[in-house]
Amino acid sequence: MSGGSYYVPATSKWPVLGSLALGVMMIGTGMVLVHGRGTLITLVGLVGVIAVMALWFRDVVLESRSGLYDAQMDRSFRWGMGWFIFSEVMFFAAFFGALFYVRTFAVPWLAGEGTKGATALLWPEFTAHWPLLSPPDSSIAGPTQVFSPWHLPLVNTLILVSSSITLTVAHEALKEGKRKICRNWLAGTILLGLTFIVIQGVEYYEAYAHYGITLQAGIYGATFFILTGFHGVHVIVGTLILIVMLFRVMRYHFSPEDHFGFEASCWYWHFVDVVWVGLFLFVYVF
Amino acid sequence: MAPKVPPQPTLEQSTTAAEAGHGHAHEAPPKGIMRWLLTTNHKEIGTMYLIFSLIMFFIGGIFALVVRLELFQPGLQFVNPEFFNQMTTMHGLIMVFAAVMPAFTGLANWMIPLQIGAPDMALPRLNNFSFWLLPVAFGLLLSTLFMPGGGPNFGWTFYAPLSTTYAPPSTTFFILSLHIAGISSILGAINIIATILNMRAPGMRMMDMPLFVWTWLITSFLLIAVMPVLAGVITMMLMDINFGTSFFDASGGGDPVLFQHLFWFFGHPEVYIMILPAFGIVSAIIPAFARKRLFGYASMVYATAAIAVLSFLVWGHHMFVVGMPLAGQLFFMYATMLIAVPTGVKVFNWVTTLFRGSISFEPPMLFALAFVVLFTIGGFSGLMLAIAPADFQYHDTYFVVAHFHYVLVPGAIFSIMAAVYFWLPKWTGHYPNVRLSQWHFWLSVISVNLTFFPMHFSGLAGMPRRIPDYALQFADFNLVSSIGAFMFGFSQLLFVAVIVMCVRGGKKAPAAAWGEYADDLEWSVPSPAPLHTFETPPTFQRPAH
Numbered sequence: 001m002s003g004g005s006y007y008v009p010a011t012s013k014w015p016v017l018g019s020l021a022l023g024v025m026m027i028g029t030g031m032v033l034v035h036g037r038g039t040l041i042t043l044v045g046l047v048g049v050i051a052v053m054a055l056w057f058r059d060v061v062l063e064s065r066s067g068l069y070d071a072q073m074d075r076s077f078r079w080g081m082g083w084f085i086f087s088e089v090m091f092f093a094a095f096f097g098a099l100f101y102v103r104t105f106a107v108p109w110l111a112g113e114g115t116k117g118a119t120a121l122l123w124p125e126f127t128a129h130w131p132l133l134s135p136p137d138s139s140i141a142g143p144t145q146v147f148s149p150w151h152l153p154l155v156n157t158l159i160l161v162s163s164s165i166t167l168t169v170a171h172e173a174l175k176e177g178k179r180k181i182c183r184n185w186l187a188g189t190i191l192l193g194l195t196f197i198v199i200q201g202v203e204y205y206e207a208y209a210h211y212g213i214t215l216q217a218g219i220y221g222a223t224f225f226i227l228t229g230f231h232g233v234h235v236i237v238g239t240l241i242l243i244v245m246l247f248r249v250m251r252y253h254f255s256p257e258d259h260f261g262f263e264a265s266c267w268y269w270h271f272v273d274v275v276w277v278g279l280f281l282f283v284y285v286f
Numbered sequence: 287m288a289p290k291v292p293p294q295p296t297l298e299q300s301t302t303a304a305e306a307g308h309g310h311a312h313e314a315p316p317k318g319i320m321r322w323l324l325t326t327n328h329k330e331i332g333t334m335y336l337i338f339s340l341i342m343f344f345i346g347g348i349f350a351l352v353v354r355l356e357l358f359q360p361g362l363q364f365v366n367p368e369f370f371n372q373m374t375t376m377h378g379l380i381m382v383f384a385a386v387m388p389a390f391t392g393l394a395n396w397m398i399p400l401q402i403g404a405p406d407m408a409l410p411r412l413n414n415f416s417f418w419l420l421p422v423a424f425g426l427l428l429s430t431l432f433m434p435g436g437g438p439n440f441g442w443t444f445y446a447p448l449s450t451t452y453a454p455p456s457t458t459f460f461i462l463s464l465h466i467a468g469i470s471s472i473l474g475a476i477n478i479i480a481t482i483l484n485m486r487a488p489g490m491r492m493m494d495m496p497l498f499v500w501t502w503l504i505t506s507f508l509l510i511a512v513m514p515v516l517a518g519v520i521t522m523m524l525m526d527i528n529f530g531t532s533f534f535d536a537s538g539g540g541d542p543v544l545f546q547h548l549f550w551f552f553g554h555p556e557v558y559i560m561i562l563p564a565f566g567i568v569s570a571i572i573p574a575f576a577r578k579r580l581f582g583y584a585s586m587v588y589a590t591a592a593i594a595v596l597s598f599l600v601w602g603h604h605m606f607v608v609g610m611p612l613a614g615q616l617f618f619m620y621a622t623m624l625i626a627v628p629t630g631v632k633v634f635n636w637v638t639t640l641f642r643g644s645i646s647f648e649p650p651m652l653f654a655l656a657f658v659v660l661f662t663i664g665g666f667s668g669l670m671l672a673i674a675p676a677d678f679q680y681h682d683t684y685f686v687v688a689h690f691h692y693v694l695v696p697g698a699i700f701s702i703m704a705a706v707y708f709w710l711p712k713w714t715g716h717y718p719n720v721r722l723s724q725w726h727f728w729l730s731v732i733s734v735n736l737t738f739f740p741m742h743f744s745g746l747a748g749m750p751r752r753i754p755d756y757a758l759q760f761a762d763f764n765l766v767s768s769i770g771a772f773m774f775g776f777s778q779l780l781f782v783a784v785i786v787m788c789v790r791g792g793k794k795a796p797a798a799a800w801g802e803y804a805d806d807l808e809w810s811v812p813s814p815a816p817l818h819t820f821e822t823p824p825t826f827q828r829p830a831h
């Protein structure tokens with residue numbers, strides 16, 4: 001508990017600038033979506049958000065390195081990161097929940113199953129299948145076929161699972177003070193992350209070009225893209241975080257005992273990995 | 287088992303930096319507006335939250351008065367139905383997300399570090415970020431009223447497809463502003479949890495924490511668990527609107543009912559987010575003015591936790607008429623009724639604390655007592671609504687409006703007012719003006735009942751909610767409601783007057799402003815609390831019984 005040395009920064013301009021930048025970015029995004037213009041505003045906001053985050057984290061790193069933080073501060077960061085990841089878990093839970101609901105209830109009901117089957121009156125011809133290749137209304141073109149889980153998705157699963165392992169090796173090396181080994185395994189992890197992103201990009205291309213899996217392809221396309229899309233964004237963010245960590249390892253920022261920044265990145269990466277396993281099982285395999 | 291001895295903190299070390307001659311001197315804070323923009327101090331940020339919430343309370347209140355003005359008489363007099371819909375929607379959104387939630391967060395900011403003996407919040411910069419997101423979010427939300435096609439008009443619950451296929455173009459901005467507000471809530475909650483778990487004074491165990499701290503700990507957990515789900519569901523709306531997905535569109539295999547499940551999975555815990563901190567406040571105030579220890583401290587903690595757990599399992603009670611398998615209806619009906627048990631434990635504990643107390647009726651106590659009575663009325667009407675077959679009748683009538691206003695206005699909002707009166711001496715060093723506070727209380731309590739009690743009757747008689755016109759037989763009830771609403775609205779100017787006067791001057795308050803039974807750690811620091819407190823952690827000691 002508190003030993004009287006808890007560091008409370010006097011003032012900081014990043015929070016207020018950050019919220020301003022986020023506001024600009026949101027207004028820009030809204031304008032692009034509603035009015036079809038405002039890309040520049042969005043970009044200014046985005047650059048602002050990224051700049052503020054970079055400068056804010058820079059302050060934290062500098063404070064940490066100048067020894068301003070005590071063990072209690074370390075625990076604050078741990079709780080903070082832990083609960084943040086929990087919030088992310090719940091974010092994905094909403095999308096998984098939507099997927100399960102649609103598969104177990106909504107689609108069968110549309111085909112007349114159970115007490116709520118009255119909705120079958122809307123589209124009498126409709127038969128329930130998952131993956132839903134032919135949505136109820138003929139105005140919506142479903143996917144022509146779906147991905148076999150045993151090709152690219154399996155490759156990506158192996159990549160991401162092994163990246164968790166390589167990251168753990170890097171972390172263990174850091175704990176033993178073997179900085180170079182840590183650096184190499186971390187670099188390997190980043191490479192695996194980048195490969196995953198590329199493969200996911202290829203798959204998206206395939207989806208649009210050859211499979212008819214699009215955002216507009218009914219509920220299959222919608223759940224497919226919202227789950228894999230947000231996961232993909234998280235892999236990109238996670239990779240960026242790991243790249244920052246690589247630079248910090250190379251600059252001797254971490255000691256075997258004191259490296260929560262590194263550890264937090266590991267937590268985040270493992271979380272992204274676990275989400276992918278869920279995705280692989282429920283979006284691709286079953 | 288022997289009853290748990292309630293905590294009686296004592297201080298071993300002095301509290302302010304000046305007194306303690308503590309190491310690092312503070313630079314003078316920046317002047318003027320910059321001080322508020324850049325601050326990392328939990329008291330200043332708490333004050334900003336509270337002022338923001340008060341402003342939003344009036345803005346949301348004006349929207350409500352527009353609604354009540356139109357409903358004063360049957361027929362359409364003042365506004366057109368499109369604008370009426372925007373007013374009901376904006377009223378609900380602003381009151382929930384911009385008035386009640388930030389008010390509780392502001393109280394948390396001010397009081398939790400003081401109550402647990404911490405120098406500040408665990409992550410002070412993040413704290414400032416959480417606050418400054420709010421003006422951005424709600425500035426954007428309010429601006430939608432001026433956009434082509436008007437602002438959100440689909441009710442604060444924004445059911446799809448009203449909020450997707452049939453929504454005004456500004457809905458995209460509404461979604462984005464809600465995202466910003468959600469980020470603010472999540473980050474604020476993470477900060478509060480980290481503070482409570484990590485920053486307690488040495489010696490203070492979890493079961494020594496004041497109940498306001500406990501209830502906020504559990505509220506933060508609810509926030510972190512359900513705000514991301516809200517973010518998820520509005521993201522799906524955004525996709526349906528702008529990218530042609532069919533999450534809530536049956537023609538593509540989706541389901542509008544999916545929206546309701548996701549929304550209420552967030553929505554029901556959300557109503558507890560707005561009431562659990564109120565329970566904590568009332569549990570602090572009643573013992574102080576009944577001059578007795580709180581009855582059943584431990585059971586209060588367990589009841590709060592039980593309510594939080596159950597709140598994840600009852601969302602279906604908002605959807606009885608949507609069409610749901612019978613097993614689902616039965617499950618949600620019984621699970622909802624189960625919540626009445628821990629809630630009842632709380633009411634029982636408050637009443638028992640009052641029993642044989644030597645009660646006095648200072649302003650905070652007046653509001654706390656009104657809370658106990660009127661919140662309980664709201665709880666009972668909730669139980670009526672929980673009965674699935676009965677709810678087929680009540681749903682979407684003014685009876686529901688009566689229910690949730692009883693739990694939210696004389697519930698959540700009265701508790702916030704009680705808290706303000708209770709802690710104003712600590713914030714300003716002065717007692718609030720008693721006469722004016724009493725006027726404020728009596729006018730509020732009378733007008734609140736004038737406004738909302740008749741809604742039970744018009745609702746039971748079948749008056750639908752969210753409709754600008756109504757059948758003639760509801761005219762008298764609505765007339766009374768509208769008069770009450772205007773009375774309530776204008777009475778709140780007294781609240782502002784009391785606060786302003788209290789900041790400016792008034793009877794001086796000592797450190798322990800409310801006597802020996804208000805003895806949590808915050809009453810050990812001087813009144814007004816200096817900008818920095820507990821920089822050297824106090825040693826918390828349980829009484830040696």
Ligand code: HEM
Nearest residue numbers: 557560561603604626665668669671672681682686690693
């Ligand atoms: C004993 C506790 C409670 C029970 C059994 C209960 C039950 C219910 C039920 C069944 C409904 C749905 C009615 C309908 O739409 O037909 C409802 C609506 C509502 N309740 Fe409660 N409730 C309780 C406590 C609370 C509390 C503490 C709050 C907030 C502080 C609250 C806020 C609301 C709101 C805002 C709605 C209406 C949402 C809307 O449709 O706009 N309730 N309640």
Ligand SMILES: [Cu+2]
Nearest residue numbers: 554557603604
């Ligand atoms: Cu509910």
